[in-house]
Amino acid sequence: MNEIIWFSMLIFCLISILACYRLFGKQGLYAWTVMCVILANIQVMKLISLFGMTATLGNILYGTSFLATDILSENHGKKDANLAVHIGFFMLLMMVVVMKFAILFIPNPHDMAHEALSKIFGLTPRVAGASFCAYASSQYHDVWMFHLLKDKTHDKHLWLRNNVSTMVSQAIDTGIFVGVAFYGMYPTNVLLSLFLSTYVIKWIVALGDTWCVYLARKWFREGKIRTEAEYIVR
Template sequence: MYIYFTAVFVGLLLLSNILSVKLFEMGSIVLPAAAIVYVITYLMTDVIGEVYGKKAARRTVQAGFLTQVLAMVFIYISIQLPPAADFQSQAAFEEIFNGSFRIILASLVSYFVSQHLDVSIFHTLKQRHGRKKLWLRNNLSTMTSQLFDTVLFITIAFWGVVPTSVLLGMIVSQYIWKFTVAAVDTPFAYLLVRWARKYEEKHQSELLKAS
């Protein structure tokens, strides 16, 4: 099950990078479409860490980082390839996929710091509480790491580009959204952890019978 959770994590991570070019409004809050996807990656690392341990969660985070770097390299190569004569969408293709270096740097830095912080906080609490209080470590680790993720990304990507008041407004609005999702996803964390543990117990039982 670990490999499937990691695949979902990496897939959602790559999808969030693609969706980030689309902005949408929720009342007075403006968010990138990636916001509906990226927050779920924290749920996945929490579930992986809860069932498979801290090392497994860190491996998943590292796999996601490496995959993002590789994706950006191949996207850049794809953009530079000469378009076919019948391909009339090169400009649109570049607009969607050709993020600026500053945005890419902001994404990688915020991802690397926040995801590792999420794993560290989660497992510090897990060592203290064991299997109890999953709701506490799921929420506290995600809400804290998402704050760092939001502040780092917005600051690196937009410092000096937009007024400070707008910068602070972007940080606050995006964090409110991430905070809300982190609070709502707790039942799903319990559900996925229970499902994964049952799967692993059944798998181990079948291996013992086979041996």
């Protein structure tokens, strides 16, 4: 059942990010990026068995954050894509700090949520640092490589820059997070297994979102994406 649920969630998320873009323009992609970064860091706490491997949740949502920056890069430019990365990083930091404050409150004797919240949001500085480093490094690299390939291919081969930039960036993200968060805690073979299983799943997500970039570009060129001015007028 896990594989069926996983593919169903992937399809739902890909359709949802396109809906965000169609309905709200690039602001919808900014909002999607924030949601992905926050929820992926919550979902990653859950271990599952998937495709015969031990993996964490959060890979679909986190993978679609790269899709968001690729759409922004293609249709709106490098500055808008980097802005999404800035916003995502800042809101991730705010989430960690605010939830740290929430955990500090002494719970009421009748409280039922404190223990669960402490387990989910009580990240050690090492894990939190790994998450921040991996996110910033991989996302900025994704935007940089996307535009490098766009310049090299003279605006052709969208599938190439979408997949190559995302897959390389996902490898950077996975390597940094696994290395910083877990080095010294597990044997090398376990770290390698965790890296490979996580990256393979992210690779599937990256490969499956190519059609979304093409559709988003088609909508943008046909003038079907709303702009800030349209919302101001209404």
